[in-house]
Amino acid sequence: MKYSLKFFIIFFLALCFAGCSTGDKKDLSDGLKVWHWASDRESAFQELAKRYEAQFHVPVRFELYAPSEAYAQRVKAAAQTNKLPDIYGILGEKRDFASFIKSGYVADLTPSLNSDGGGFVWKDKLFEKALAVNEFAPGNEYGVNPGIYGVPLDVTTIQMVYNKKLYEKAGLDPGRPPQTWEEFLSHSSVLKAQGIPRFVSGFGEIWLIDAFASNLAMNIMGEEKVFATYAGKVPYTDPDWVKVLALFKQMADEGILVEGAVTMVNKMAEQTFANERAAYAFNGSWCVNVYKGMNPDLQYGAMLPPKATNLNPMRIWGGAGTSFVVNQKSGRREKAIQFLKWLTEDAQQAFLSVETQNLPVSKSSIGRISPILAEFADDMDNATHPNVYPVHEISAVTEAFDKGIQSILIGEKTPNAVAQEVQRIKEKESKKNQ
Amino acid sequence: MNFQKIRHLAGNYIFVLPAFLLFATFSLYPFLKVFQLSVMSWDGISPEMTYVGLGNFKDLLLDNPVFWNSMGNALFVTVLALTAQNLLALVLAFLCDRDIRGGNIYRVIFYLPPVLSGIVVGLIWNWIYDGNYGLLNHFLGFIGLGDLSRAWLSDPKTALAAVAVIHMWKGFGWGFVILLAGLQSIPRELYEAARVDGANSWTVFRNITVPLMIPVFVLVSILTILGTMQIFDIIIATTGGGPGYHTEVPITRIVQTMVGSSQFGYACAMGVVFGVILLVVSMIQIRVSKMMRQV
Numbered sequence: 196m197k198y199s200l201k202f203f204i205i206f207f208l209a210l211c212f213a214g215c216s217t218g219d220k221k222d223l224s225d226g227l228k229v230w231h232w233a234s235d236r237e238s239a240f241q242e243l244a245k246r247y248e249a250q251f252h253v254p255v256r257f258e259l260y261a262p263s264e265a266y267a268q269r270v271k272a273a274a275q276t277n278k279l280p281d282i283y284g285i286l287g288e289k290r291d292f293a294s295f296i297k298s299g300y301v302a303d304l305t306p307s308l309n310s311d312g313g314g315f316v317w318k319d320k321l322f323e324k325a326l327a328v329n330e331f332a333p334g335n336e337y338g339v340n341p342g343i344y345g346v347p348l349d350v351t352t353i354q355m356v357y358n359k360k361l362y363e364k365a366g367l368d369p370g371r372p373p374q375t376w377e378e379f380l381s382h383s384s385v386l387k388a389q390g391i392p393r394f395v396s397g398f399g400e401i402w403l404i405d406a407f408a409s410n411l412a413m414n415i416m417g418e419e420k421v422f423a424t425y426a427g428k429v430p431y432t433d434p435d436w437v438k439v440l441a442l443f444k445q446m447a448d449e450g451i452l453v454e455g456a457v458t459m460v461n462k463m464a465e466q467t468f469a470n471e472r473a474a475y476a477f478n479g480s481w482c483v484n485v486y487k488g489m490n491p492d493l494q495y496g497a498m499l500p501p502k503a504t505n506l507n508p509m510r511i512w513g514g515a516g517t518s519f520v521v522n523q524k525s526g527r528r529e530k531a532i533q534f535l536k537w538l539t540e541d542a543q544q545a546f547l548s549v550e551t552q553n554l555p556v557s558k559s560s561i562g563r564i565s566p567i568l569a570e571f572a573d574d575m576d577n578a579t580h581p582n583v584y585p586v587h588e589i590s591a592v593t594e595a596f597d598k599g600i601q602s603i604l605i606g607e608k609t610p611n612a613v614a615q616e617v618q619r620i621k622e623k624e625s626k627k628n629q
Numbered sequence: 630m631n632f633q634k635i636r637h638l639a640g641n642y643i644f645v646l647p648a649f650l651l652f653a654t655f656s657l658y659p660f661l662k663v664f665q666l667s668v669m670s671w672d673g674i675s676p677e678m679t680y681v682g683l684g685n686f687k688d689l690l691l692d693n694p695v696f697w698n699s700m701g702n703a704l705f706v707t708v709l710a711l712t713a714q715n716l717l718a719l720v721l722a723f724l725c726d727r728d729i730r731g732g733n734i735y736r737v738i739f740y741l742p743p744v745l746s747g748i749v750v751g752l753i754w755n756w757i758y759d760g761n762y763g764l765l766n767h768f769l770g771f772i773g774l775g776d777l778s779r780a781w782l783s784d785p786k787t788a789l790a791a792v793a794v795i796h797m798w799k800g801f802g803w804g805f806v807i808l809l810a811g812l813q814s815i816p817r818e819l820y821e822a823a824r825v826d827g828a829n830s831w832t833v834f835r836n837i838t839v840p841l842m843i844p845v846f847v848l849v850s851i852l853t854i855l856g857t858m859q860i861f862d863i864i865i866a867t868t869g870g871g872p873g874y875h876t877e878v879p880i881t882r883i884v885q886t887m888v889g890s891s892q893f894g895y896a897c898a899m900g901v902v903f904g905v906i907l908l909v910v911s912m913i914q915i916r917v918s919k920m921m922r923q924v
Contacts, residue, residue, distance in 0.1 A: 264888060271673050291891055294674040392761065399869045454760030455780035458868040463755065472761065590890035602873040605785050623692065
């Protein structure tokens with residue numbers, strides 16, 4: 196009994212201490228740990244880590260946690276237990292980003308980005324719109340100290356693509372996609388007459404509905420009015436918002452969306468477009484890599500969503516794709532910043548662009564991209580991003596708006612009914628937040 | 630108490646300690662934490678939380694029709710699972726209980742769906758239900774019922790029922806295995822004696838099988854209710870809760886509130902309310918089954 200008890204206690208303690216070890220395969224006492232969610236970039240990141248270690252003798256370990264929802268949860272959980280790695284990315288809304296910063300988990304990178312090193316200022320090498328996504332302006336609504344808190348690794352735009360082969364088959368000019376909503380409807384009629392399914396998008400993922408709807412809203416009423424709505428100064432029952440919702444009603448009435456798109460996840464929508472089962476898709480520039488994998492012979496072009504009015508420019512979501520932040524509490528902060536700086540240099544940017552078919556964030560690398568990526572890059576001037584908005588909508592209101600659009604698309608509710616419902620939730624949530 | 634006794638008791642407690650620590654860390658602490666968070670307003674990141682009392686519960690109970698609608702959806706799927714799914718499981722268990730040829734193969738086949746991942750099952754059924762190139766529509770066209778073709782998961786009239794069918798397909802194997810085990814535990818002599826007394830199949834079923842299977846039925850029912858009310862992965866893989874809110878269930882609402890809206894406190898309040906409802910349902914069921922056994 197005596198011996199067995201002793202043995203048991205020793206065994207238990209050993210087990211406990213074994214559980215406390217990090218299990219690291221590589222000694223990272225002097226190296227860097229990076230968490231990311233981009234499974235399509237994993238091998239490229241691993242290769243870059245090897246190159247960095249060979250060049251600077253600093254081991255870097257990239258750890259992939261996918262899908263993105265699981266990654267986001269992991270980061271939040273790690274923050275609560277103070278176990279964040281040296282470098283990581285924050286997924287979610289700007290509100291979450293602000294919360295990480297205010298809780299002291301993110302280093303302010305402004306001094307490093309503004310510093311003059313090697314004859315150039317780091318910030319000047321990168322696209323402003325991509326940096327802006329990680330920036331908090333003076334007087335921001337979250338009360339975060341103004342500054343830039345993240346480094347983008349690539350640039351993304353979310354817009355429309357069209358299938359040139361299907362266009363040709365329908366007798367339409369493959370070099371001239373629709374520019375206006377009327378053209379979109381008339382081209383759709385021609386495609387329909389030829390039995391070609393028209394528009395697909397992963398509208399089961401409501402953020403894609405949100406992106407498309409906000410593009411149309413900014414075109415119809417202008418950015419300022421959209422922001423005024425978010426600020427509670429313009430109701431969703433305003434005729435302009437009803438007009439935005441009516442465009443979805445029109446799409447439903449004309450049967451423009453591919454059957455089932457309302458609950459489709461984006462991966463399936465990508466497959467549908469890649470297999471030439473839809474003439475248009477609404478997707479991000481990452482689709483270049485996805486389509487290449489699914490159908491290397493796909494002939495398609497990028498286009499802006501068709502303008503419903505000429506009163507305001509068509510704005511699309513765009514800016515930073517993958518961004519990394521540096522853990523403020525990391526003892527290897529400076530090393531982490533140096534590594535991020537190295538990642539945004541031309542050689543590494545060119546490598547990432549070729550390997551992952553994403554738009555590079557470095558201005559001087561943009562000349563080396565493929566023609567289809569260049570089409571996406573051309574529309575960067577029209578890009579905006581929820582992270583750069585001066586005000587943000589309450590999540591519950593955004594959800595009600597996007598779910599309302601789903602209801603319109605399935606013919607269940609009218610634009611007016613959805614507008615009233617969203618406004619009701621807006622008023623309720625605004626009261627709660629006061 | 631003398632030293633020997635204390636030592637003896639301490640020895641016992643030390644043996645229990647590892648299990649207790651594991652239970653306390655992974656079950657008790659999170660369980661209590663949910664109650665604590667349910668009275669807080671917290672975004673899940675910030676170290677600071679604000680105490681809101683019963684505010685989350687008040688809003689949830691009085692002003693959150695979407696949550697209660699999601700509860701109704703889960704109830705609909707549960708009723709279908711309790712009836713159709715378990716009836717199918719019972720019929721198949723009966724068939725396999727007889728010494729049919731290849732019985733073991735059927736057992737393996739019927740038990741395959743439950744061991745598959747819900748996400749994988751959801752993706753497979755996505756292809757079956759697809760509105761354009763789906764197997765189901767193709768089959769309907771083949772048998773001359775092409776007019777019924779539709780995007781089953783995007784049509785508000787069929788979305789929830791379509792999800793329920795997937796859930797039942799995935800879940801009937803559990804009930805089948807438990808019911809089959811229950812049937813096989815009934816002594817064969819009872820059947821033989823009844824036959825000798827001239828009982829027909831229906832009488833044997835009503836007077837021998839059903840009474841002896843009541844504890845098994847109760848177990849299967851409780852597992853079905855608890856499992857179905859917590860349906861989540863299939864919905865995420867098929868409809869994401871859409872179109873609109875037509876296939877939202879409590880768990881998708883809790884996840885959306887927690888991850889999508891970063892309202893951890895409110896999501897925990899949802900979890901508490903949902904947990905209490907499940908507890909009450911289970912208790913009612915146990916009480917009813919006890920009454921049935923007495924009858």
